[in-house]
Amino acid sequence: MALVLSRLSHIIDRKASNRVVTRLRALLRSNEFYLIPLALVIGVATGATVTVMSLIAQFAHVFIYGIPIDVRLSANAWIDPVIALIAPAIGGLVLGVMEWLRRRWKIAPAVDPVEANALRGGRLSMRDSVVVSGQTLVSNGSGASVGLEAGYTQIGAGIASLLGQYLTLRRNDMRLILGCGAAAAIAAAFGAPITGAFYACELIVGVYSVGSAAPILAASLAGALTSQYLAGAPYSLEVQKVGAVGFEQYIALFVLALLVAGIGIVVMRASPAVERLFVRIPVWLRPAIGGVCVGAMAIVTPQVLAAGHGAMLLDLHREMAVGMIATIIVLKLAACLISLASGFRGGLFFASLFIGSLLGKLFAGVLALAGLGLALDPLVAMLTGMATLGVAIVGGPLTMSFLVLEMTRSVDVTAVVLGACIVTSVCVRVLFGHSFSTWRLHLRGETIRSANDVGWLRNLTVERLMRSDVAKVPTTTTIAACRREFALGTRQAVVVVNNSDDYCGLVSLPDLFSGELDSIADEIQVVELAKYFEVALLPEMNVKTAMKIFDDSGAEELAVLESENSRKVIGFLTESFARRRYVEEIDQATRGVLGALS
Incomplete structure (x- = not known):
């Protein structure tokens, strides 16, 4: 009798649960307003996940490299050369074996949020998202020159897609909810909700929409506030004081934007060439060899390790020789390209910001040495270089401009950065036509150039x-x-x-x-x-x-x-x-x- 009652109770509970889900689906379909609570849930879950991932990566750096817990890996003046060579190689070996097994078991490559929204109506595999995020943690945690932001957006989008598929949302709603997950991830990572919202609109959803504004902003705010409450944004960037930008500096900064556009195109063109260097190496061994190369460069300067957040904060306000800046730029670019080409998982979002800031600092230093009588504020040049290289490689001129605004709280600086970002965006679009993410898809045979929905x-x-x-x-x-x-x-x-x-x-x-x-x-x-x-x-x-x-x-x-x-x-x-x-x-x-x- 007790068993019968238990089964009846289970059946009743399941039917009640199904009725609740059915009513929830009906509400979500009836009015876009009801997507906002769902977006808030996604934002909180994503913000918490971003915090956990960042803490795991930092603890890995502390445990492996023996650095202080409150110091970023790339901000250290020196690291043990033996560890620098061994740690990325071991992390690479783990990733190489995983890739070898994936190919042996004939598992399809994971789909990223841009591809999911462009071709699959916002559908992502949660299993693949967890795997990609785990691989990103292994890559960054072992010191490879990649950022965690790719893992953040992947898991945020995966959480959103999982909820959307459970609630059987329509195609447009699925794409929007996926954008909410990505927005929350970037907002949580940088502590910048407006940046996260525009990142989703420009790079994940592919359009600026009146109907999508509220859910995306809600998710972005929820993600940023959650990460701030739990442990602080892992990639937080704040500039306390920045000088005014005179009219005479605009031309110089626009020239910087043109130079950065060319550098961004060269970097993206170089990516497949570097990948070809690893083709003849067994797939399980490629990341290990790439890790040794990155470790060798880290002996010269630890600033090439991981995303470069600590190094960027360190370099923003200190005096640096032109030769030293150029050396770090070359080594960091090489480390990033080798890391990705050899098989490490991660993103170039923050790495492009770091390298761009150094390009701006280098540009200001060269102008000062040239004796042209043009006083260019190195900090403004760094912010402009940071945003423009971000536009060239990642895309999203408004995303990068609002990131500067949320960093500096300066409308004057943001105005010139926005102009420079537009210059870079137009040049890259005309001369190349791809961001780094769509360029890699193009190399795989895809023809998409943005997250605009072409799957239909x-x-x-x-x-x-x-x-x-x-x-x-x-x-x-x-x-x-x-x-x-x-x-x-x-x-x-x-x-x-x-x-x-x-x-x-x-x-x-x-x-x-x-x-x-x-x-x-x-x-x-x-x-x-x-x-x-x-x-x-x-x-x-x-x-x-x-x-x-x-x-x-x-x-x-x-x-x-x-x-x-x-x-x-x-x-x-x-x-x-x-x-x-x-x-x-x-x-x-x-x-x-x-x-x-x-």
């Missing part, structure tokens, strides 16, 4: 759009016989096939019923009227490709062939239907831009 376009294939009730006639059929079989107005066209059922062209019914053919309709075969023999569609083509073929050929209807190597006709598609469906999907995909998410 790839899903809208010719196979989904075509009709399979094909009207076929043999090549030997006469015009008269074809007229008797297909009345005018019943079809737009008929497909002509040979004895092997291979495609031989299309004949439009208006052409078939032309009055000029009446006298010879019993003598002429229908194949004489066939057109578009060399033009056809394939089932895997997307609608955009199909419409281009319609435009180039001038056809109103085209046959769909089985494959590139087969001439068998499996369906047909009309231009009017393809265009109508394309417009409908565009309307649905962009409905959230003006806030109409329902």
